[in-house]
Amino acid sequence: MADLATLTSRITDALGDAVVDQGEARGTLVVRVRPDAWRSTAEIARRSLGFDYLSFIAGIDWMPAPVVGLVEGDTSTPAQPSDMTFGVGGSAGRFQVFAHVQSTAQHTGVTFRTDVDEADPRVESWVSVYPGADWHERECWEMYGFVFEGHPSLRHLYLPSEFEGHPLRKDFPLLAREVKPWPGLTDVEPMPGGDDEAGEEGAA
Amino acid sequence: MGLADSGLLQKPAAKPLTWLLNYSRKYSIWMFQWGLACCAIEMGAALASPRYDMMRLGVIPFPASPRQADLVVISGTVTDKMAPAIRRLYEQMPDPKYVISMGSCANCGGPYWDSYSVTKGIDQILPIDVYVPGCPPRPEALIEAVVMLQERIQNEGIGNDEMRKRWLGEPVNVG
Amino acid sequence: MSTTEQPMTPGFEVDPAAFRHLADAQVNVELDTGDMILNMGPQHPATHGTLRLVVRLDGERVVAADPVIGYMHRGYEKLTEFRTYPQVTTLINRIDWLSSFANEVPFVHAAEQLMEIEAPPRAQYIRTALTELSRIATFLLFLGEMGLQVGALTPAFYGFRDREHVLNLIEAATGGRFHPNFNRIGGLKDDLPWGWIAETRNVMKIVLDACDVFEDLVVGNEIFQARTRSIGIIPGELGASYGVSGSNLRASGVDWDLRRDGAPYLAYPDLDFRVFTHPDGDSFSRYWVRLQETRESARMVLQLLDGMPAGPIMAKVPRIIKVPEGEAWVETENPLGQMGYYVVSKGATGPFRVKIRSASFSNVSILPWMLRGVYVPDVVTILASLYFILGDIDR
Numbered sequence: 001m002a003d004l005a006t007l008t009s010r011i012t013d014a015l016g017d018a019v020v021d022q023g024e025a026r027g028t029l030v031v032r033v034r035p036d037a038w039r040s041t042a043e044i045a046r047r048s049l050g051f052d053y054l055s056f057i058a059g060i061d062w063m064p065a066p067v068v069g070l071v072e073g074d075t076s077t078p079a080q081p082s083d084m085t086f087g088v089g090g091s092a093g094r095f096q097v098f099a100h101v102q103s104t105a106q107h108t109g110v111t112f113r114t115d116v117d118e119a120d121p122r123v124e125s126w127v128s129v130y131p132g133a134d135w136h137e138r139e140c141w142e143m144y145g146f147v148f149e150g151h152p153s154l155r156h157l158y159l160p161s162e163f164e165g166h167p168l169r170k171d172f173p174l175l176a177r178e179v180k181p182w183p184g185l186t187d188v189e190p191m192p193g194g195d196d197e198a199g200e201e202g203a204a
Numbered sequence: 205m206g207l208a209d210s211g212l213l214q215k216p217a218a219k220p221l222t223w224l225l226n227y228s229r230k231y232s233i234w235m236f237q238w239g240l241a242c243c244a245i246e247m248g249a250a251l252a253s254p255r256y257d258m259m260r261l262g263v264i265p266f267p268a269s270p271r272q273a274d275l276v277v278i279s280g281t282v283t284d285k286m287a288p289a290i291r292r293l294y295e296q297m298p299d300p301k302y303v304i305s306m307g308s309c310a311n312c313g314g315p316y317w318d319s320y321s322v323t324k325g326i327d328q329i330l331p332i333d334v335y336v337p338g339c340p341p342r343p344e345a346l347i348e349a350v351v352m353l354q355e356r357i358q359n360e361g362i363g364n365d366e367m368r369k370r371w372l373g374e375p376v377n378v379g
Numbered sequence: 380m381s382t383t384e385q386p387m388t389p390g391f392e393v394d395p396a397a398f399r400h401l402a403d404a405q406v407n408v409e410l411d412t413g414d415m416i417l418n419m420g421p422q423h424p425a426t427h428g429t430l431r432l433v434v435r436l437d438g439e440r441v442v443a444a445d446p447v448i449g450y451m452h453r454g455y456e457k458l459t460e461f462r463t464y465p466q467v468t469t470l471i472n473r474i475d476w477l478s479s480f481a482n483e484v485p486f487v488h489a490a491e492q493l494m495e496i497e498a499p500p501r502a503q504y505i506r507t508a509l510t511e512l513s514r515i516a517t518f519l520l521f522l523g524e525m526g527l528q529v530g531a532l533t534p535a536f537y538g539f540r541d542r543e544h545v546l547n548l549i550e551a552a553t554g555g556r557f558h559p560n561f562n563r564i565g566g567l568k569d570d571l572p573w574g575w576i577a578e579t580r581n582v583m584k585i586v587l588d589a590c591d592v593f594e595d596l597v598v599g600n601e602i603f604q605a606r607t608r609s610i611g612i613i614p615g616e617l618g619a620s621y622g623v624s625g626s627n628l629r630a631s632g633v634d635w636d637l638r639r640d641g642a643p644y645l646a647y648p649d650l651d652f653r654v655f656t657h658p659d660g661d662s663f664s665r666y667w668v669r670l671q672e673t674r675e676s677a678r679m680v681l682q683l684l685d686g687m688p689a690g691p692i693m694a695k696v697p698r699i700i701k702v703p704e705g706e707a708w709v710e711t712e713n714p715l716g717q718m719g720y721y722v723v724s725k726g727a728t729g730p731f732r733v734k735i736r737s738a739s740f741s742n743v744s745i746l747p748w749m750l751r752g753v754y755v756p757d758v759v760t761i762l763a764s765l766y767f768i769l770g771d772i773d774r
Binding site for chain 3: 289
């Protein structure tokens with residue numbers, strides 16, 4: 001495995017001014033690039049830097065999720081912080097697209113990230129560089145609503161064609177949880193021996 | 205079935221005939237060879253593996269087409285996209301047909317009860333005879349479900365009125 | 380064909396005249412018929428689960444293929460946002476439902492990285508042993524059931540029979556045949572039962588014998604070879620750009636195994652194992668590579684049992700697991716290929732976003748490219764040799 005610092009300098013030298021920020025996520029390099037340099041980043045990664053393997057392309061919505069039906073002291077339902085914070089490399093807004101590419105010969109990998117405008121979510125498509133981006137971008141469109149320019153046919157991948165909405169956005173409600181909220185911890189029986197450690201992991 | 209339609213089986217003298225017809229039906233169930241998700245692997249283990257061999261009960265998973273099947277086991281998660289296909293497969297089966305709902309996903313949505321794309325239980329679209337709880341249920345549980353179904357079949361009336369009454373009966377839970 | 384100038388198949392906008400030359404010219408002139416659209420699935424004995432393949436045929440040859448997936452889409456990534464970390468562990472081992480233990484490992488590893496704790500060595504060894512056992516269980520099923528797809532019934536029974544022994548072991552240690560829910564953040568739930576190590580040694584001998592049986596019965600069979608050699612060739616570089624991983628990519632000659640080459644995880648750095656590649660890239664080589672990997676997994680389990688350290692099986696973790704803020708990407712060599720979790724945490728008891736990178740999704744995305752010009756029976760062989768699980772594709 002190559003040293004992270006050498007990898008970082010190779011990538012930032014090759015990308016030049018397309019890089020907005022970079023950071024490290026527990027041993028993985030994360031490089032945030034300008035939105036208009038998204039496709040050229042892919043081309044440089046594949047052709048000059050030798051990253052021939054596309055792992056995934058996904059989106060992320062940094063808006064904090066609205067909390068539904070949370071009971072005070074209930075440990076079996078997670079409560080996310082209600083302020084919007086961003087991850088490694090920061091973000092300009094609510095939406096981002098991130099992709100991970102790897103090199104099968106040098107055994108290294110890097111995650112690229114870019115911002116997506118909330119009002120007009122358009123991203124350049126990677127299909128002409130990595131053919132496997134086809135399905136990943138269809139999934140991203142379906143789940144978040146990002147329009148990938150240059151993609152041959154952006155249509156539903158997982159969901160039925162009549163499905164309305166983009167499920168992975170934080171404001172898409174999980175209606176089952178709103179109609180009948182998760183009841184929280186029930187059946188907390190003390191284990192033989194006294195303490196009730198068994199009850200803290202609520203059943204799925 | 206000519207005998208049932210012509211009303212010959214309604215008479216009290218036809219009881220041993222009904223018993224014989226039910227007996228032969230319950231030990232020659234042809235199961236639709238089809239599974240959805242993880243429960244299908246347990247169903248495969250129940251049928252094909254020599255340890256839990258369900259074929260000794262007469263349940264042979266030969267038909268890969270529903271048009272020749274008596275029994276369908278819904279084994280796995282039912283999604284909203286797949287539900288119309290399942291309904292169509294069920295309607296292609298000829299009468300008398302039986303449905304076993306295997307696993308908690310098919311019973312009630314299971315661990316994915318709050319998902320946006322999962323149908324919360326196959327009984328929303330099909331009538332079920334036996335429910336098998338578990339995630340996944342052991343092959344022995346599926347075998348017990350089939351045995352319970354066979355008991356049901358044995359006690360069925362097969363005159364026309366009785367057949368219709370079957371659909372109003374209570375489903376059986378595997379304990 | 381150069382990999383950069385691939386014409387994309389967006390649907391059916393492919394000019395069938397481009398493939399006319401493949402069929403016999405004389406027959407074509409006399410029997411020039413229109414194309415037929417054949418729908419395989421979502422219920423089909425040959426597709427492994429609810430995969431739907433819409434193919435446009437010219438006679439017996441496929442002109443264009445469009446896989447329609449999503450019939451098993453359960454919305455995992457949304458569901459993980461509403462569950463705590465231990466609840467997510469329960470959920471994610473149903474992604475690849477044949478080798479369930481292996482699905483939990485990368486997620487638990489990511490959570491442990493964010494919490495900056497490490498599972499004790501004994502827990503790492505047991506986790507590795509159970510991962511390799513689930514790899515053996517999956518591959519035994521594959522070895523049997525690929526024979527079934529090609530037309531031989533016997534290997535399927537052998538595969539199921541030998542798989543029962545391995546499932547017994549997993550059940551003895553974890554309590555469940557599959558979907559064991561045995562991983563905890565920080566270690567494992569329980570220690571191994573008495574006598575498990577001796578029993579595992581016996582079962583590994585059975586597995587190695589079974590591999591020899593498969594080698595004689597299936598690999599040496601000339602009908603099997605005629606049906607799988609040169610069918611479904613994936614060039615290595617193209618496969619990598621599609622994201623094909625695991626044994627599929629190694630069967631195309633790319634020497635890349637995350638157990639050896641990726642970030643170190645579990646007990647793999649202590650083990651001595653070989654990685655198998657095959658230059659051909661066809662269905663036969665995919666079968667062959669998985670057969671050799673089954674043998675190698677059995678040998679790895681024996682090594683793990685010999686070197687099993689003593690000690691605790693759970694690190695010190697608080698009762699309510701709160702993972703600090705951060706992001707982590709962990710990828711592992713699962714039986715189906717490269718599986719990874721990108722976990723974004725904001726310091727709560729549950730994750731903020733989990734991106735699940737599943738292997739079969741990318742393996743199946745190469746089908747539109749690969750199925751052009753292929754005969755219909757070979758479509759079945761190719762689907763069997765790629766070895767995907769619908770839960771892994773659809774999540």
